Amino acid sequence: MNNLRNCAECGRLFVFVNRNICPACIEKEEEMYERVRKYLKENPGVPIQEVSEKTGVPEEKIIRFLREGRLEATSVAGGLTCESCGRPIKMGFLCDSCREQVAREMKEIAGSSKLAASKEKERRGRGMFIADRIRSEQERK
Ligand SMILES: [Zn+2]
Ligand SMILES: [Zn+2]
Structure with a gap:
């Protein structure tokens, strides 16, 4: 049976593999990730807000990359913080x-x-x- 799902990002129907977003959105996300990574390499320590403005990547996406550990938390100003107490963390939520x-x-x-x-x-x-x-x-x- 086809494992069809609606993409969490664009709502399109797609065959589920291991992510809840469709291949087109995964590609788009990869492209966003590359853009953010490149920008941070050239401009380390800038606030997430600025990264978002300069790259056109939504802040929540950048935070996701940080929480997933795909981007160094220390590469942005303020870094990543604990969702519960606000203390700085390297990755994850707490x-x-x-x-x-x-x-x-x-x-x-x-x-x-x-x-x-x-x-x-x-x-x-x-x-x-x-x-x-x-x-x-x-x-x-
Ligand atoms: Zn999609
Ligand atoms: Zn905490």
Whole structure:
């Protein structure tokens, strides 16, 4: 079966391979990447805004390249920052400590649902115990 998808960029239908955008948009993106890379090579340390203006590549695309690690975060002024606390990072979305925090919270959520499950079991166990008692009391009558 054809794995058809709508391109996240232009909306055109295409056969999905490994990206959610169509080959034409991938090509366009590669071309944008090259333009940004070249510009930064000649003008290191400029703000993303300026890179965007000079290359015509949207800022969010440039940030994506940075987050994906395709461009050095240090090559632009201000670099890349943690989405949570705003600390400078080299790539990705979060700094190390925020990433740890998220991992810890995920673990806690998993743990609390396990706890809830064991409480539920306990509750049901007690319920059965009460039912047994009622039954035995009825039998006594
Ligand atoms: Zn497309
Ligand atoms: Zn952070």
